[in-house]
Structure formats: structure tokens, C-alpha cells
Amino acid sequence: MTTPSAADGAxxxxxxxxxxxxxxxxxxxxxxxxxxxxxLELRGVGKNFGPVRALSDIDLTIPxxxxxxxxxxxxxxxxxxxxxxxxxxxxxxxxxxxxxRPVHLHSPKAATDLGIATVYQDLALCDNLDxxxxxxxxxxxxxxxxxxxxxMELAAKxxxxxxxxxxxxxxxxxxxSLSGGQRQAVAVAKAVMQQAQLVIMDEPTAALGVTQxxxxxxxxxxxxxxxxxxxxxxxxxNDVVNVADRVAVLYLGRLAAVAPIKDLDTGTIVELMTTGRxxxxxxxxxxxxHATSQPGAGPGTPTAxxxxxxxxxGHHTGxxx
Amino acid sequence: MTGQTTVPSPVPTExxxxxxxxxxxxxxxxxxxxxxxxxxxxxxVVIFAFLKxxxxxxxxxxxxxxxxxxxxxxxxxxxxxxxxxxxxxxxxGSVLVFSGxxxxxxxxxxxxxxxxxxxxxxxxxxxxxxxxxxxxxxxxARAKVPPLIVTLGTLGMALGLAEVITGxxxxxxxxxxxxxxxxxxxxxxQVPTLAVIAAVVVVIGIVILHRTxxxxxxxxxxSNPEAGRRSGLNVNGHLIMxxxxxxxxxxxxxxxxxxxxxxTTIGGQSSTNLSVIAGVVIGGTSLFGGYGSILGSIIGVFIxxxxxxxxxIIGVQPFWQQVVVGTVLIAAxxxxxxxxxxxxxxxxxxxxxxxxxHWVSGRQAVPxxx
Ligand SMILES: Nc1ncnc2c1ncn2[C@@H]1O[C@H](COP(=O)(O)OP(=O)(O)OP(=O)(O)O)[C@@H](O)[C@H]1O
Ligand SMILES: [Mg+2]
Numbered sequence: 001m002t003t004p005s006a007a008d009g010a011x012x013x014x015x016x017x018x019x020x021x022x023x024x025x026x027x028x029x030x031x032x033x034x035x036x037x038x039x040l041e042l043r044g045v046g047k048n049f050g051p052v053r054a055l056s057d058i059d060l061t062i063p064x065x066x067x068x069x070x071x072x073x074x075x076x077x078x079x080x081x082x083x084x085x086x087x088x089x090x091x092x093x094x095x096x097x098x099x100x101r102p103v104h105l106h107s108p109k110a111a112t113d114l115g116i117a118t119v120y121q122d123l124a125l126c127d128n129l130d131x132x133x134x135x136x137x138x139x140x141x142x143x144x145x146x147x148x149x150x151x152m153e154l155a156a157k158x159x160x161x162x163x164x165x166x167x168x169x170x171x172x173x174x175x176x177s178l179s180g181g182q183r184q185a186v187a188v189a190k191a192v193m194q195q196a197q198l199v200i201m202d203e204p205t206a207a208l209g210v211t212q213x214x215x216x217x218x219x220x221x222x223x224x225x226x227x228x229x230x231x232x233x234x235x236x237x238n239d240v241v242n243v244a245d246r247v248a249v250l251y252l253g254r255l256a257a258v259a260p261i262k263d264l265d266t267g268t269i270v271e272l273m274t275t276g277r278x279x280x281x282x283x284x285x286x287x288x289x290h291a292t293s294q295p296g297a298g299p300g301t302p303t304a305x306x307x308x309x310x311x312x313x314g315h316h317t318g319x320x321x
Numbered sequence: 322m323t324g325q326t327t328v329p330s331p332v333p334t335e336x337x338x339x340x341x342x343x344x345x346x347x348x349x350x351x352x353x354x355x356x357x358x359x360x361x362x363x364x365x366v367v368i369f370a371f372l373k374x375x376x377x378x379x380x381x382x383x384x385x386x387x388x389x390x391x392x393x394x395x396x397x398x399x400x401x402x403x404x405x406x407x408x409x410x411x412x413x414g415s416v417l418v419f420s421g422x423x424x425x426x427x428x429x430x431x432x433x434x435x436x437x438x439x440x441x442x443x444x445x446x447x448x449x450x451x452x453x454x455x456x457x458x459x460x461x462a463r464a465k466v467p468p469l470i471v472t473l474g475t476l477g478m479a480l481g482l483a484e485v486i487t488g489x490x491x492x493x494x495x496x497x498x499x500x501x502x503x504x505x506x507x508x509x510x511q512v513p514t515l516a517v518i519a520a521v522v523v524v525i526g527i528v529i530l531h532r533t534x535x536x537x538x539x540x541x542x543x544s545n546p547e548a549g550r551r552s553g554l555n556v557n558g559h560l561i562m563x564x565x566x567x568x569x570x571x572x573x574x575x576x577x578x579x580x581x582x583x584x585t586t587i588g589g590q591s592s593t594n595l596s597v598i599a600g601v602v603i604g605g606t607s608l609f610g611g612y613g614s615i616l617g618s619i620i621g622v623f624i625x626x627x628x629x630x631x632x633x634i635i636g637v638q639p640f641w642q643q644v645v646v647g648t649v650l651i652a653a654x655x656x657x658x659x660x661x662x663x664x665x666x667x668x669x670x671x672x673x674x675x676x677x678x679h680w681v682s683g684r685q686a687v688p689x690x691x
Pocket of ligand 2: 078
């Protein structure tokens with residue numbers, strides 16, 4: 001909102017192109033259209049770590065081709081939520097549906113095979129391998145029982161060009177020599193190359209400078225304009241406003257609200273993040289139906305003593321109106 | 322590869338680009354590392370040649386060095402794979418002895434001097450080595466026991482069992498055709514059969530390591546096993562195969578060793594593992610995993626073999642070889658460690674010399690740009 005960047009300018013065009021399907025899924029709170037289920041749907045998902053309730057009763061849908069931002073204070077459960085979706089944790093309660101079909105994401109590979117790619121800045125790349133090798137790791141192309149270096153190199157080059165990644169000087173340089181933003185770009189390109197339909201990013205711009213942040217935001221735009229859904233965690237509300245179509249706010253392991261970005265301003269988001277509720281959000285029709293999930297889940301949670309955020313816990317559970 | 326000068330990037334980079342392309346830098350690095358080792362080897366050769374020109378630089382003597390190195394080279398191929406994954410295999414010398422003993426027993430039981438017996442012996446030796454390798458691999462990958470401990474354990478077990486089988490006395494049931502053609506024979510002129518066999522193993526190893534999916538995954542696992550796992554690699558299965566490969570080659574080396582020495586050499590292999598590991602590490606393969614080459618390892622194992630031979634020729638007690646190799650090994654690991662920590666800190670350890678500064682400067686850009 002402060003910097004009208006290239007990312008900002010590209011967004012209307014791309015979101016205009018995919019308008020029909022989001023409209024169908026987001027403006028229909030009760031009965032979802034049977035002919036086109038959302039890409040990913042969480043129903044009543046809960047996750048405990050011993051006495052700590054990291055997530056409880058999360059109902060969230062991720063529509064095709066949209067950028068959903070996941071925001072919340074430290075310890076709100078954002079990372080836990082995406083780890084559940086990317087197969088690292090299994091939920092203790094609830095179910096996960098992929099294109100309307102219940103799925104069990106028992107391993108990261110199971111999620112990847114479905115088309116859910118999680119982009120980690122450090123964990124998912126091998127520093128000593130070059131960009132091409134990283135992008136094809138696990139899915140190398142072969143020719144006469146040998147690695148088909150040439151066709152992999154061409155495909156990698158093409159994908160990077162499609163994503164407008166131009167700062168990388170040689171695709172044969174080891175990933176360890178890349179900057180943080182370039183590493184993100186390689187990880188995203190890898191996801192695209194593997195036909196991911198949902199790309200998940202946990203604080204992709206965290207350690208990045210202004211320019212590199214812009215590169216990553218443009219990358220996210222590129223993904224959504226190709227019809228790939230993105231779920232992105234960010235603490236930077238400017239980034240969120242710049243890039244997201246929808247915002248989901250987590251508060252102490254609960255979904256405080258889910259709404260299209262146009263229905264929220266930063267003040268409201270901050271209010272939701274810090275108190276878990278906002279007077280303004282209830283007025284919006286449609287999607288914010290989810291905002292009611294917080295009071296709705298109130299009764300069955302006496303274990304809230306284990307949730308993070310100590311001081312605010314009593315305030316939170318006692319407030320179901 | 323040449324695009325870095327022609328395509329101006331629309332997004333300004335925060336850091337001034339370095340003057341040489343990373344690809345060129347990498348290629349230079351690879352060449353430089355090989356060069357470094359070749360220089361060390363050349364210096365050793367020159368010193369011995371200078372001290373005893375009449376006997377050191379003869380075809381006969383060089384042939385002897387090559388022959389002695391052949392068995393180490395076969396072991397070094399497997400060891401390079403293991404060390405690239407970030408592991409270690411201390412058991413190769415003992416597995417070599419054990420496989421030789423069992424193969425010797427089998428050949429003795431068959432009783433004959435022909436190729437049939439020799440080939441059965443080879444298969445038995447390879448099978449024994451493979452078995453020990455699988456034990457190592459399973460314990461490392463599945464039971465999660467550190468490779469140093471696992472292979473230290475199997476080092477003792479394999480040697481102990483070999484001694485139990487033989488009562489500690491070397492066996493000598495080696496078919497004459499095996500000794501005459503494999504052990505001492507030449508393929509042509511003065512080119513020993515043993516060296517040609519080793520060269521074949523080396524070439525196969527190079528192709529597998531640098532041209533196939535198996536080799537690529539070996540580097541990936543050594544570089545970042547978690548990334549490998551998330552990319553769908555079967556990391557544990559791959560590790561088991563790596564240790565199995567090292568064991569298999571140790572078994573085969575046991576058979577070559579029988580052909581060469583006509584004996585199971587039970588007491589003679591106590592420092593074989595050190596010579597091989599030293600050669601591999603001196604050859605530029607990083608003990609931290611993720612980086613290495615078989616060619617470097619082969620040049621590396623020539624160093625202990627040349628030292629041994631040279632000390633005998635100039636009349637120095639050959640035991641000095643172990644002292645020198647140990648020193649070079651520590652120096653090589655120290656240098657490797659300096660590279661790594663310099664890369665991590667982002668600071669250049671320039672004093673390590675110009676040869677290393679390329680590597681260091683290639684890495685130090687990482688944290689600096691963030
Ligand atoms: N592996 C774990 N074991 C135990 N507790 C955990 C584990 N992972 C997360 N938690 C707890 O779950 C809660 C939510 O953590 P999570 O990492 O999801 O928060 P977050 O929203 O990502 O926070 P941040 O913004 O700081 O990254 C915290 O109370 C945390 O302590
Ligand atoms: Mg987090």
C-alpha cells in the first residue's frame with residue numbers, strides 16, 4: 001500500500017482472468033457448488049502438541065488460482081497449519097479434502113504427489129548441487145541410462161524465464177552461491193516444474209531486502225496468474241495487501257476470520273491478529289462466515305490453559321458472545 | 322552460460338556482480354583441485370627421482386607402484402561414494418581380508434588351478450564383501466548408529482572372524498592362472514592386468530557418480546538429506562546401497578589381493594583403510610559430504626603408494642610412510658575445514674593461499690548478499 005510496485009500493477013489483470021471461479025466459491029457461504037469443489041478444504045482440523053493446542057477447529061478453503069495470505073501473531077499456529085497441509089504433521093482432529101476428496105497426507109511426499117509443494121528457503125535445496133540439479137531432484141530426466149543434462153537444462157531455463165526470474169546469472173551455479181530471494185525463486189520454479197497446484201510458502205520474504213522481496217512477490221503473482229493457488233505466511237502486512245486475494249487470520253490456534261482482501265484494511269487485520277475479533281468484520285457478508293468459528297468453538301475448549309500467549313488466554317476463551 | 326554479460330536484468334541487483342561467471346569459477350575450481358593433488362604427487366615423485374634416479378624412475382618400479390595402487394584404487398571408488406554422503410567406511414581393509422579368506426577356503430575346497438575355480442573365488446569374495454556392506458548400510462541407515470562406530474565395529478568383527486576361520490595363519494590356495502594372469506600378468510607390454518581391472522572399476526565408478534541418477538542422489542544426500550527426503554528420494558535405501566557398494570568393492574579387492582600376494586595377508590591390512598581414506602580426502606572429497614570426485618581420489622591414493630615405494634628405494638624405513646600419510650591427511654582435512662568455515666562465516670581465509678581463495682570467494686557471496 002505504500003509502494004505501488006510492479007507486483008501491484010500485475011495483480012488486477014491476473015485476478016480479472018480468473019474471476020469466475022473464485023466468485024463461485026467465495027460468495028457462497030452455505031452450500032458450496034457441487035460441480036467445482038475448492039482445491040483444498042480443511043474441516044474442523046485440530047492439532048495438539050501435548051497440552052498445547054496449536055490448532056483447533058480450523059475450517060478453511062483454498063480456492064483454485066488464488067493467493068491466500070495466512071497471518072497471525074507469533075505462536076498463532078501458522079507454521080503448524082501449513083505443516084499439516086504439507087504432510088509433516090498429521091491433524092489430530094478433522095479432515096483435509098483435496099478437490100472435494102478426503103485425503104491423508106501422511107508424508108511430505110504424499111502431499112507433493114497430490115500437487116502440494118511447500119517452499120522452504122533452506123530445507124528444500126541442496127547447496128552443493130546446481131540450479132538445474134535442484135529443480136529436477138527426484139524427477140530427473142534420463143536418456144540412454146544417463147542423466148539428460150541438456151533437456152533438463154533447457155526446461156529449467158524455460159521455467160525460470162516463464163516466471164520472469166532474470167537475476168540468476170548461470171543455471172549451472174551451485175544453489176549455495178545464490179541469494180535468499182534467488183533461492184526462493186529456484187524453489188518456486190521447482191514447484192512449478194513439478195506441476196504443483198498449490199504452493200505453500202512460510203515467510204518467504206522474512207530475511208530479504210526490498211529488491212529481493214519484490215522479486216518474491218512478483219513470483220507469487222506469476223504463480224497465481226498461471227492458475228496455481230498460493231498459501232503464504234507473512235508478518236509483513238504491506239506484502240499481504242500487495243499480493244493476496246484473500247486473508248486468513250489465525251489467533252491462538254483458531255481461525256479468527258477469512259475474507260477477501262478488499263473487505264479488510266490493515267487496521268482490521270491488526271485488530272484480528274491481536275484480539276481475535278473485530279467489530280468491522282462481522283458486517284461483511286459471505287466469506288466472513290468463518291469469523292463465527294471462534295465463538296462457535298468456544299464451549300469445548302477448557303484446555304486453553306496450554307495455548308500460547310498466556311495473558312490473553314482468559315480474555316479469548318471467556319469472550320464467546 | 323555466456324548470458325551474464327549480454328542480458329541486463331530489469332531488476333537491479335543489490336550487489337555488484339562478480340567479474341567471472343560462476344560456471345567458469347566452478348570449472349576452474351575442479352581443475353585447480355585436481356591440479357593441487359597432481360602437484361603434490363609430482364613433488365613427491367621429483368624428490369625420489371632426484372634422490373635415486375637410477376632405481377625410482379624405471380619402468381619396472383613405476384609398474385610396481387601402479388600395481389600396488391590398483392587395489393587401493395578399487396577401494397577408493399567405494400570410499401568416495403561413502404564419503405560424499407557424509408559417511409565413512411573404516412571396515413574396508415578387514416572386509417578385504419575376510420572376503421579373501423572365505424574365497425581362499427572356497428577355492429581350496431574346489432581344488433583346482435583353472436579359471437573356473439578363480440571365478441568362483443571372485444564371486445564368493447564379492448558376495449562376502451556385499452554382505453558386510455549391507456550390514457554396515459543397514460546399521461547406518463536404519464539403526465541410525467553413526468557410520469564411524471558401525472564400521473569400527475565391523476572392522477573388528479570381519480578381521481576377528483577371518484582369524485577365527487584361519488586360526489591366524491595365512492591361507493595360500495590361489496589358482497596359478499589367477500596369480501599368473503591377474504596378479505603378475507600384463508595386458509600389453511608393461512601394463513599390469515591388475516591396473517587395467519582397477520581402471521575399469523574406476524571408469525564405471527566415474528560414470529555412475531557423475532552421469533547417473535544414483536550418483537546425483539549421492540551428492541544430494543551428502544549435501545542436504547532433508548532436502549532429498551522432501552524431494553522424494555529414498556535416503557535410507559540409498560545409504561544402504563552406498564555402503565553395500567563399498568563392501569562389494571572391498572570384497573572384489575580381496576580377490577585381487579589374493580591374486581597379487583598369493584596369500585590372505587591377514588596381518589597386512591591394518592592401515593589399508595587409512596591409506597584409502599587419506600587418498601580420497603587428499604583427492605578433494607569433503608569429509609563433510611556433498612562434494613568430491615573419483616578422479617581426485619585415484620590421484621590421492623597414488624600418494625601413499627608412491628611414498629611407500631620411494632622410502633624403500635631410498636633406504637628409509639617404510640614405516641615413515643604412515644607418518645607422512647597421517648600428516649598429509651590431517652593437513653587435507655584442516656584445509657577442507659577452513660574452506661567450510663570461511664564459507665559459513667562469509668569471511669575469506671585468504672591466508673590459505675590463492676588456490677583456495679577461488680573456492681572461498683565462490684561461497685562467501687552467500688551471506689553477504691542477504
Ligand atoms: N513441534 C512442536 N512441539 C511442540 N509445540 C509446538 C511444536 N510446533 C509448534 N508448537 C507450538 O504450537 C504453537 C504454534 O506454533 P507455530 O510455529 O505454528 O506458530 P507460528 O504462527 O508459525 O508463529 P511464528 O509467527 O512465530 O512463526 C506454539 O505455541 C508452539 O510453541
Ligand atoms: Mg512460524
